[in-house]
Amino acid sequence: MLLDQFRSAYQLGPREPGADTHLWRPRGSDRIKGFDQFAEEFTGASFNGGLYRFHDEHSAALAATFINQTFPQYSERTLPFGYDWLGRHFLCDFRRLVRNEPQVLLIDPGAGEALEVPVNFTEFHDVELVVESDAAVASSFHREWVSSRPSPVAPILRSQCVGYDVPLFLGGSDTADNLSLTDLEVY
Numbered sequence: 001m002l003l004d005q006f007r008s009a010y011q012l013g014p015r016e017p018g019a020d021t022h023l024w025r026p027r028g029s030d031r032i033k034g035f036d037q038f039a040e041e042f043t044g045a046s047f048n049g050g051l052y053r054f055h056d057e058h059s060a061a062l063a064a065t066f067i068n069q070t071f072p073q074y075s076e077r078t079l080p081f082g083y084d085w086l087g088r089h090f091l092c093d094f095r096r097l098v099r100n101e102p103q104v105l106l107i108d109p110g111a112g113e114a115l116e117v118p119v120n121f122t123e124f125h126d127v128e129l130v131v132e133s134d135a136a137v138a139s140s141f142h143r144e145w146v147s148s149r150p151s152p153v154a155p156i157l158r159s160q161c162v163g164y165d166v167p168l169f170l171g172g173s174d175t176a177d178n179l180s181l182t183d184l185e186v187y
Helices: 004-009 035-042 057-070 121-131 133-137 139-148
Strands: 052-054 078-084 089-098 101-108 113-117 160-164 179-183
Touching (some): 004 121, 035 052, 035 121, 057 089, 057 101, 089 113, 121 133, 133 139
Antiparallel strands (some): 052 078, 089 101, 101 113, 160 179
16 A cells, blocks of 8 residues: 555654644645645654654745745745655655656755755655665664753654754754754744
C-alpha cells in the first residue's frame, strides 16, 4: 500500500492544541501522486518528536511566504508540503518532472541553499525518509542534539525548529553546540 514504509518508520506525535487538522488540499496537489491521501491522514501532523512535520494550510502559507522572499525563483513553481526539525522546507517542484511527477526540492535556510532531491512525493516519504533518513532529515544529528541537551528535550512544536546560532553561510559550525531551539517563523 502507498506510503506503508513511512507509516511503519515514523511515529505520529500527539496533535498540538490549536493545530489545524482540517484536510489541506492546496492548488496543484491533485498533480502529486499520493498527496491527497497523505494529507487526508496527516494534515498538520508531527512525527518522531518533531523530526519531520507535514504542513497544514497555515504552516504552508508561512513556508510559501518565506520561499517567495528568499528563493523567489522557486515560488511560482513549487508546492511546500513539509519541513524538518532544522527548519528545512520540502517542496514539490513542478518544473522538474520525472514520469510526469514533480520532484522534491529542499530549501535550507541555515545553509542558504536549495537542493534538488531526485525523488517524487511518495518516494520521498517511503524511501528517502525511511532508508536515507540521515540525508533527508539529519536524523543522526537530531539524536546528537537531543543527547547533548542538559535536560530531556520535549517534542519540538510545529511552530519551532532547531536553528543555527551562527548560520553556516556566515561561517557557523555544523555542530550540536551551534544549535538552539527557536521560533520557526523567526528563523
